[in-house]
Amino acid sequence: MLSVEEYLGRVLSLASVLPAEECPIGTGFGRVLAADLTARLPVPAFDNSAMDGFAVRAADTVGGARLRIVGDVPAGADSAPPVGRGEAVRIMTGAPLPRGADAVVPVEDTDQEPGDVPLSAAVSVPATPPGKHVRYRGEDVTPGQATLRRGQRWTPAAAAAAASVGYGTVPLHRRPSVAVVATGSELVPAGGTLGFGQIPDSNSVLVAGLVEQFGGEVISAVAVADDADAFRRALAASARADVVVTTGGVSVGAFEVVRHAVEADIEFVKVAMQPGKPQACGHLRSATGEPQALLALPGNPVSVFVSAWAFLRPLLATFQGATADVARGQYRASEGWATPKGRTQYMPVTLSGGEARPAHRLGSGSHLIASLPLAEGLAVVNASVEQVRAGDILDVMVVR
Known part of the structure; x- marks a missing residue:
């Protein structure tokens, strides 16, 4: 593996x-x-005031002072009266600092009323150091x-x-364009009536949503039966996509349609992870003659979710010249659980108070799609760990 x-x-x-x-x-x-x-x-583009108040010379305020008001400077003003010795200018937040001033006194620290009031002849100000409430250019x-x-x-x-x-x-x-193809004769469109052995198609909905969340552009999302010709037609219809993402059909069973249709071109492997062991990827030659990336995920929906976070997200980021900026954190396990021998485990967990707890009592079962929305993170447990114990520190990929 x-x-x-x-x-x-x-x-x-x-x-x-x-x-x-x-x-x-x-x-x-x-x-x-x-x-x-x-x-x-x-x-900022120029020295300006960080407060509504009065532009002053700091040297004039030592010990407190009463200064003569010589004008107004609103934000957006195209000029400002200079501030001379013993003078002040009423100034609004963001307005250019007048020549000569080197500090601003907030209006609430003076004897003046705030708001749209007539300009007084003078203002009393406290001692103010140079640079106070001034935003400097650059x-x-x-x-x-x-x-x-x-x-x-x-x-x-x-x-x-x-x-x-x-x-x-x-x-x-440009966003990578993605075609989603869910495979399985058992799949019925969401909301449809189920017959014997049938299940709703949640995978195409899941993958298409994750593609959008990961920064890709979904150009189609379909489900096809376990029929190689039907699958090939779905691929042909996806010729404009930069990436084709499939679900199901990659294992070793008798009806693995993806494997049967493209095994000559695509690498099918087992990955030491749980869930999500069967995987496949490679380049297809599309109808346009351009190589297309194919990422073939397992069919169980939690395996799809985990595989998308582990592989699809970084793939789409790489197409855009970026790295996959997944938030990660350290959380303490609130309870213990078993791990698969020799495989990295991705356990869906809830997060609270610095602790992580399995989102479902059955753990990382790959079929537990209905409880997946409870998962706020995926606890990534190294393949060398034989057992998670309560109190262990976990590396968690945050997915909420």
Whole structure:
């Protein structure tokens, strides 16, 4: 059997980084930045006030003082009266600091009323040190400074940062397009009437949702019977996809349709993990002549979920020139459980108060799909661990 790390290496070798597209900064959230962005503007753009109050010369306030008010500076002002000795200017948050001033006194620390009130002739202020409540030009970022890095996820916060340093458009990698094919003659569309031996198709729904969550674009999601010709037709219909993800049909049974249809092109392996031991991956030659990545997952739904987090998420990230940024944490096992000998275990767990507990009393059973939403994490138990005991520290992949 291959280790999880060995198999992941083979999966990631299927990816080639997709081209970038220039996008308005307010679009493309969840995609990946294709180039470093250096600041074109300083942030802040000029020295400005951090408070509503009065711009003053700090030297004039020693021991407290009463200063003559010589004007107003609202945010967005195109000019500001200078502050001379013994003078103050009423100033709003974000407004440019007037020439001569080197500190700001909040209005609530003075004898003036806050809000939209007439300007007084003078203001009493306490002693205020230089630089108090002043935001200095470039104290966050200076022009030429690296602000956003290639490979990071594009988020609203990243977009706001890009806008602040002078960008209106940015290069983002195209999302990998994904076709999902669930296999199994027993599968019935969700909500349909079940006959003898039939079950609802939860796998295509699960994988399509995870693809979207992981930053891919689902172009189709279908279920097909255990018929090699039907499966080949589904592949042909998926020719535009960068990645085809299948579920089921990869084991050693008599009706393993994925294995029967593409075994000549795809590597079928056993991975030392539980759940999810049977796996397959490789390149298909699509109808367009371009190589297509195929990731073939097991059929049991919890195995699908675990395999998607372990292999599909990093594969889609690699297509976008990124790493799979999965949150991980250390949690204490609130109870013990058995582990599979020689295999890395992925135990669905709930998380509370720094402790992890199996999400279902039957543990990591690969069929426990109805209780899977309870899982907030996957406790990754090393293959060398023979038994998890209460109090053990667990490495948990957070999936909530």
